[in-house]
Amino acid sequence: xxxxxxxxxxxxxxxxxxxxxxxxxxxxxxxxxxxxxxxxxxxxxxxxxxxxxxxxxxxxxxxxxxxxxxxxxxxxxxxxxxxxxxxxxxxxxxxxxxxxxxxxxxxxxxxxxxxxxxxxxxxxxxxxxxxxxxxxxxxxxxxxxxxxxxxxxxxxxxxxxxxxxxxxxxxxxxxxxxxxxxxxxxxxxxxxxxxxxxxxxxxxxxxxxxxxxxxxxxxxxxxxxxxxxxxxxxxxxxxxxxxxxxxxxxxxxxxxxxxxxxxxxxxxxxxxxxxxxxxxxxxxxxxxxxxxxxxxx
Amino acid sequence: xxxxxxxxxxxxxxxxxxxxxxxxxxxxxxxxxxxxxxxxxxxxxxxxxxxxxxxxxxxxxxxxxxxxxxxxxxxxxxxxxxxxxxxxxxxxxxxxxxxxxxxxxxxxxxxxxxxxxxxxxxxxxxxxxxxxxxxxxxxxxxxxxxxxxxxxxxxxxxxxxxxxxxxxxxxxxxxxxxxxxxxxxx
Numbered sequence: 001x002x003x004x005x006x007x008x009x010x011x012x013x014x015x016x017x018x019x020x021x022x023x024x025x026x027x028x029x030x031x032x033x034x035x036x037x038x039x040x041x042x043x044x045x046x047x048x049x050x051x052x053x054x055x056x057x058x059x060x061x062x063x064x065x066x067x068x069x070x071x072x073x074x075x076x077x078x079x080x081x082x083x084x085x086x087x088x089x090x091x092x093x094x095x096x097x098x099x100x101x102x103x104x105x106x107x108x109x110x111x112x113x114x115x116x117x118x119x120x121x122x123x124x125x126x127x128x129x130x131x132x133x134x135x136x137x138x139x140x141x142x143x144x145x146x147x148x149x150x151x152x153x154x155x156x157x158x159x160x161x162x163x164x165x166x167x168x169x170x171x172x173x174x175x176x177x178x179x180x181x182x183x184x185x186x187x188x189x190x191x192x193x194x195x196x197x198x199x200x201x202x203x204x205x206x207x208x209x210x211x212x213x214x215x216x217x218x219x220x221x222x223x224x225x226x227x228x229x230x231x232x233x234x235x236x237x238x239x240x241x242x243x244x245x246x247x248x249x250x251x252x253x254x255x256x257x258x259x260x261x262x263x264x265x266x267x268x269x270x271x272x273x274x275x276x277x278x279x280x281x282x283x284x285x286x287x288x289x290x291x292x293x294x295x296x297x
Numbered sequence: 298x299x300x301x302x303x304x305x306x307x308x309x310x311x312x313x314x315x316x317x318x319x320x321x322x323x324x325x326x327x328x329x330x331x332x333x334x335x336x337x338x339x340x341x342x343x344x345x346x347x348x349x350x351x352x353x354x355x356x357x358x359x360x361x362x363x364x365x366x367x368x369x370x371x372x373x374x375x376x377x378x379x380x381x382x383x384x385x386x387x388x389x390x391x392x393x394x395x396x397x398x399x400x401x402x403x404x405x406x407x408x409x410x411x412x413x414x415x416x417x418x419x420x421x422x423x424x425x426x427x428x429x430x431x432x433x434x435x436x437x438x439x440x441x442x443x444x445x446x447x448x449x450x451x452x453x454x455x456x457x458x459x460x461x462x463x464x465x466x467x468x469x470x471x472x473x474x475x476x477x478x479x480x481x482x483x
Contacts, residue, residue, distance in 0.1 A: 012426035016433055023440040038447045043423035050415050050425065054427030058468040062459060107303030108467050111458040118457040160381030160390070169383050192446045195342050195378035202343070202376050205411040209374060212346050237385070278440050 003147045004131050006078035006122070007070035008036035009088065012044050014080060018261075020278020021234050025080060025124075025263040027277075030141045031270055032132050036078065039069045045087040048156065049200040052087070053081055060100075061107045063091035067121075068113035077121040080263075081234035083199060086156030088121035093163045097179050104127050123157055125232050126165060129174045134181045142271040144183025144229075146225040151175050151186055152217065152240065154233040155195050176261060179230055182269035190223035191217055198239035208250070214245045215286065220256045228258040228289040230265055241283045258282070258289040268295070298326055309414055313363040319401075320358065325394050330387045336406060337381035337391050349374035358398060367402040373409065403471060418471035423449030423459040 014022050029036050043062060045050070052059040063099045067088065070077045079085045094119055097102045105114045127201075128137060142172045154173055161169040170193060174184040197213025216239070221229055231237045241259040248254055262275040289297055337351035338344050342372050344351060349371040357366045367374065372395065381391040402408075419425045427450070428434055435442035449455040463469050469476075 010446055010448055012424045015437070015448060015450075016426050016428045018423060019433075019437045019440050019446075020444050022444055022446070026442075040447050041449055041452035042447075042454065043449045043459050044419055044425040046419060047415075048426050050412060051419065053377075054403045054412065054416060055466065055468050055471055056400055058394070058463060058466040058471075061462045063334055065458065065462065107462055110461050110465075113458070116454075144407060153375075155378040155380075160382055160392070163431065190410055195376050195380075197342070197377065198378035199407075201373060201412055203417075205409040206374060207341060208374075209347055213342055232321070264322055275337070281440070 002037055003033050003125070005035040005037055005075050006127065007039050007073045007075045007119070007166045009045075009066065009070070009079045009084060009121070010077070011079070011234070012080045013238060018234050018238060019134060020281045021080060021237065021263065024261065024272075024277045027272055028263050028267045028270055032128075032136060034078075034127070034132070037073050039066070039073065039077075042066050042069055045081075045104065047082040048083055048087045048090070048205065049202075053201055057107075060091060060094055061104050063087055064104045064115045065108055065111060065113050067091055067095070067116040067119065067175070068108070068284060071115060071119045071123075072113070072209055073144055074119075075211055076119050078124065078127050079121050080124050080233075080261075082123070082156040083235050085121060085123045088234055089163055091093070092117070092120050099257075125157065125242075128178055130165075134177060136180070137266070138153040141182055141269045143269055145265060145269050145293055146183055148184070148187050148225065149179050149184045150189050150221045150224055150226045150229045151179060151192065152196060152229055152231045152236055153193065154231065154236045155199065158234060163243050166265065175230070175232055177263070179265065182266055183252045185228075185245040187224045187226050189226075190220040196236040196239040196243075198235050198243070201252060202237065207246070209241070211243060211247050214243045215251055215253070216242060218247060218253075218257060218296045221257055222255060226257070228260050228286070228293050230260050230262055232262050234261065245283045255286065256284060258286040259284060260286070260289075268293075307360070307362070310366065312361040313325060314361045315367075316361050316363045317359050320394060323397050325336070325397060327387060327389045327391060328355070328394055329357065331359065332387060334386060336386060340380040340384050341372045341375075342378060342380070343376050345372050347371065351395070355389075355391065355394065358394070363388070366398055367405045368407055372402055374397055396413060402404050408472065413472050417469070417474050420460065420463055420469055420472070420474050423456045
């Protein structure tokens with residue numbers, strides 16, 4: 001089997017707040033013959049909602065440095081966060097323009113890095129679906145997960161669609177299919193395509209508006225009677241898990257919807273323990289979901 | 298009974314026709330083709346629960362009401378979901394336009410303290426969300442990971458590289474960052 005190697009981009013939230021997602025991804029990767037090569041000294045992507053909102057030139061220069069680190073590895077990037085993906089792929093696109101690249105590389109002079117434009121960034125979903133494939137994933141499943149899931153795709157995985165590889169922006173089914181591959185049943189719910197509300201600097205400066213958005217999604221998920229929600233972005237994950245606790249406190253609700261990042265779900269299906277997937281580290285208890293599938297934390 | 302309708306009069310001295318020109322030059326050249334249909338506002342999840350009206354901001358920007366647009370707190374309610382951009386019948390990159398206006402707003406000095414805080418963390422550590430408490434390193438270790446990730450956190454030289462970029466673009470001045478002695482040592 002061919003080995004699939006990628007420069008592994010961590011970003012900020014995964015290594016520094018939600019390392020359970022990092023741990024889960026590092027464990028499931030070898031089973032799929034994925035090699036994760038470190039991007040030593042990588043920084044914040046930087047975040048498209050905040051830093052790009054403040055100063056595009058700074059945003060693009062720091063993005064170019066991260067891209068250059070991957071280029072020095074000689075490998076395309078594997079990225080787990082929709083926000084980082086949005087930044088890196090927009091960076092790749094902006095830096096196709098020779099004049100822009102020259103200008104940015106001039107700013108990078110003195111850092112020891114230059115970006116030539118020979119690599120790109122791939123989101124986990126693209127790697128799993130296109131590079132690895134559902135059949136190969138299914139072969140690693142030892143313990144099919146028979147439960148009802150709501151999928152939250154997240155905005156920057158899909159938009160802006162003109163610099164994404166999908167060809168669709170609504171009715172995107174790839175994450176649904178990946179969840180079905182491990183045995184899950186995907187349940188439709190109202191507002192599936194809606195934003196979680198974390199991005200654009202809302203979580204940092206407009207928390208109430210941000211929480212009101214995720215509250216609307218949580219209510220729709222509750223109505224759909226699911227066992228857990230699955231996401232493919234750590235910032236959405238944070239918003240659904242920590243944010244759910246904040247919603248309950250702020251709005252006097254009592255949502256108890258377990259939140260799983262896809263690699264955590266895949267890990268359970270591959271036979272890893274809930275503890276190895278870091279499911280005991282969540283803000284909202286995952287226990288009811290685990291009980292349903294005959295496991296415990 | 299007489300119905301009184303207030304007429305809004307825009308004072309000519311407030312109009313800055315260069316704003317639309319600046320947006321065009323920044324690559325948002327389709328902005329002038331806006332037909333004010335309101336698809337952006339109708340698609341906006343933030344506008345559904347707040348006073349943020351995308352269509353209105355674009356109109357004001359095109360009219361040249363620079364100060365009114367750049368000082369409008371509603372400009373900061375967009376979650377950058379990109380739905381308006383996908384649906385715009387004139388193919389205007391609405392989200393990029395909002396980001397561009399936000400850049401100008403920061404330049405004009407309208408920046409939220411929370412956003413300055415995030416920027417200061419980026420300048421000091423290279424991460425907008427850094428390990429700023431021992432508990433996060435402990436959490437990593439409990440999961441079998443190294444206490445520090447192989448990012449800027451493990452490479453002080455990499456932090457210097459980020460600071461080098463930031464000095465060159467003037468981001469430190471933009472976000473009102475003042476190096477304290479303690480920060481200078483690390």
